[in-house]
Structures are given as structure tokens and as C-alpha cells.
Amino acid sequence: MNPPVRVLYLAGSGRSGSTLVTTVLGQYPGVFAAGELRYLWQRGEVENRPCGCGRPLRDCPLWRAVRRELPVERAATIAAGLRGRLRMRGLPALLRRHRRGDRPVPAHPDDAALAGLYAAVARHTGARVVVDSSKLPPYGALVGALPGIDLRVLHLVRDPRATAFSWRRRRGLDGDTDPELMSRPPVWKAALLWLVWNTVTVRLWGDRAPGGYLRVRYEDLTADPEPTLRRIADFAGADPDGGPFTGPATVRLTPTHSVAGNPSRHRTGPVPITADVQWRRDLSRWSYALVTALTAAGLRRFGYPWRRGAPGPAGAGRPAGDGRSAQDGPAAAGGRPVGVGRSGPARHEEG
Numbered sequence: 001m002n003p004p005v006r007v008l009y010l011a012g013s014g015r016s017g018s019t020l021v022t023t024v025l026g027q028y029p030g031v032f033a034a035g036e037l038r039y040l041w042q043r044g045e046v047e048n049r050p051c052g053c054g055r056p057l058r059d060c061p062l063w064r065a066v067r068r069e070l071p072v073e074r075a076a077t078i079a080a081g082l083r084g085r086l087r088m089r090g091l092p093a094l095l096r097r098h099r100r101g102d103r104p105v106p107a108h109p110d111d112a113a114l115a116g117l118y119a120a121v122a123r124h125t126g127a128r129v130v131v132d133s134s135k136l137p138p139y140g141a142l143v144g145a146l147p148g149i150d151l152r153v154l155h156l157v158r159d160p161r162a163t164a165f166s167w168r169r170r171r172g173l174d175g176d177t178d179p180e181l182m183s184r185p186p187v188w189k190a191a192l193l194w195l196v197w198n199t200v201t202v203r204l205w206g207d208r209a210p211g212g213y214l215r216v217r218y219e220d221l222t223a224d225p226e227p228t229l230r231r232i233a234d235f236a237g238a239d240p241d242g243g244p245f246t247g248p249a250t251v252r253l254t255p256t257h258s259v260a261g262n263p264s265r266h267r268t269g270p271v272p273i274t275a276d277v278q279w280r281r282d283l284s285r286w287s288y289a290l291v292t293a294l295t296a297a298g299l300r301r302f303g304y305p306w307r308r309g310a311p312g313p314a315g316a317g318r319p320a321g322d323g324r325s326a327q328d329g330p331a332a333a334g335g336r337p338v339g340v341g342r343s344g345p346a347r348h349e350e351g
């Protein structure tokens with residue numbers, strides 16, 4: 001019997017820094033940055049979209065080896081099955097099952113293929129930790145219940161006014177030349193999705209994630225990149241000294257083999273980590289007020305101010321966790337200034 005596959009699951013809402021964290025973690029020894037594995041079947045297998053290394057996924061040597069062990073001829077069916085099982089309207093029932101201590105997403109015949117994917121990835125990469133940045137909490141719950149998976153949850157949170165602004169940008173799914181755009185929900189919808197996914201992440205794992213739960217705010221990460229990534233690597237079970245930092249806020253990135261995610265996953269070479277704060281200037285007053293009103297409960301919980309420009313309280317957003325791993329640590333001083341603005345060549349505006 002093989003040992004369980006350690007999966008670091010990045011949970012929360014989109015545009016919260018998950019691509020950045022995944023790509024940087026993928027540089028640590030023994031860590032494989034898999035990207036958004038829930039999209040492997042559709043965007044990777046059916047649509048043959050680019051791997052993080054730039055090749056179409058089916059031509060990437062690593063994924064070619066992994067695919068040989070998977071029922072890829074059923075990829076479209078598996079993708080459709082996942083969409084059906086993870087629908088928003090199933091959320092109340094999912095949380096009810098979780099509260100009762102039942103499996104949140106009921107078992108399904110495709111689960112063997114899904115479990116096989118993680119096992120094959122671990123085997124072919126030799127990684128001790130597989131980073132899955134799928135974000136969607138119901139998918140994380142599904143993965144956590146698969147046989148042979150040891151799930152740790154990294155909850156990434158970002159100011160919802162920033163994520164709502166980010167969602168409105170026009171961006172190609174795989175870069176600026178891709179005619180297919182990343183989704184662009186209106187700000188009210190982005191706000192509600194932020195509230196739902198972050199609340200559900202806390203409900204599912206904040207109090208009792210078996211493998212551990214760590215919450216990190218994008219603002220703290222970009223204010224203090226090296227110590228924050230070190231903490232995340234340690235939490236994941238990787239060597240915290242093995243990171244790609246060439247300075248406190250600069251990393252040297254080599255290509256990853258990540259599936260789906262923000263187009264910034266294709267960046268390589270020296271990359272400074274700075275906060276993208278364009279929204280502070282360019283988000284309209286109306287949008288700011290609307291997002292603030294719709295996410296008020298979450299703003300308080302995660303330590304974000306109501307008023308524009310007001311710093312969050314130091315140490316805010318302290319998670320409820322298992323005490324061992326759930327901590328905000330030294331980077332939690334929300335009031336410190338973050339990075340630079342829009343014209344910086346390497347701002348991280350994230351998926």
C-alpha cells in the first residue's frame with residue numbers, strides 16, 4: 001500500500017494570489033505545483049490548453065506519463081460529472097453533510113479516476129507535496145475525502161474590493177493573445193462569490209481540518225513575501241529553507257507544469273513580488289461601496305477596513321484553527337504599507 005499523497009489545497013475565492021503562491025511553492029524541493037487540477041479533465045485533456053511549461057498539455061512529457069495511467073478517453077464525462085457535483089446550489093446540502101460528520105460530497109464512480117490522478121502525479125514527479133490551486137471549497141472537500149489523500153488547506157484571502165476590481169479586467173485565459181477571456185463577473189457577483197467561498201472555506205476547515213488549516217492574507221504575503229512563503233512551505237511539509245528567494249521580495253522562477261490558472265503562471269526568471277494596488281485608485285466609489293456593503297460580515301472576520309485607505313488592524317483575520325498550524329504569524333500586521341502600484345513590471349494580479 002502506497003503512503004497517502006500529501007496535497008496542499010489552496011482554497012478560497014479567485015484572484016487572491018493563488019497562482020503566485022503555487023508557482024513559488026513549485027520551486028521548493030519535493031513540491032510539485034500542479035495548478036488547478038479540477039480543470040485537468042476539461043481544459044487540459046479535452047481542450048489541450050498549455051501546461052505551465054508552455055507545451056500543449058497532451059504534449060508535455062510529464063503529463064503524457066501521468067495521462068497514460070488515467071481514463072483520459074472519459075475526460076469529457078468526468079469533467080461534466082465534476083461540474084454537476086460541485087454546483088453552487090448543492091452548497092447547503094454539502095454543509096449539512098459536513099456538519100453531521102458525513103462525507104461533504106457523496107461518493108461517485110469517477111472518484112477512482114480522481115484519486116488515481118493525484119497518485120499518478122505524486123509517482124511521476126516524486127513530489128512529497130502536490131499543490132492543487134483549484135480554490136473551489138467543494139472540490140477541496142471532495143479531494144479531502146478521496147482514498148489515499150492527506151489534505152492540508154491553505155486559505156488565501158484578499159481584500160474583496162481588490163478581487164472585484166481584478167475580476168473586471170479583460171484577460172485572455174492563457175495570456176493576452178488568447179481570444180477566450182477569463183470570466184468577468186460584475187462587481188456585485190464577485191462580492192457575493194468572495195463572501196460565499198471564504199465563508200464556506202472557514203466552515204469546512206477553519207475549526208477542524210484533519211491535516212491542518214493555515215490562513216494567509218494576500219496583503220500580508222506581498223508585504224513580507226519571504227517569511228510568509230517560508231511559513232507556508234513549512235506548513236505544507238516542505239523544506240522552508242529551499243525556496244527560490246534571491247532577496248526578501250524577489251524570486252527566481254523556473255517553468256512549472258501547472259494545469260490552468262492565471263496566465264502569470266508562465267512567467268520565469270527573476271520576479272519581484274509586489275502588491276497590485278491599482279484598485280485603491282481606480283475602483284469607482286459606487287463599486288467600492290457596493291462591495292463593502294455586500295461583504296461586510298467577511299470584512300470584519302478577515303480584518304479588512306470599511307473605509308478606503310484605512311489600514312486593517314494588526315493581527316486581524318486571525319484564524320480559528322488547530323492551534324498547531326493555523327496562525328497568522330509575524331506577517332499579520334495588516335497596517336504596513338504594501339508594495340507598489342500599477343506600473344510595476346511584476347505586480348501580481350492573481351487567480
Ligand SMILES: [Zn+2]
Pocket residue numbers: 051052053054055060061062063256257258
Ligand atoms: Zn509541462
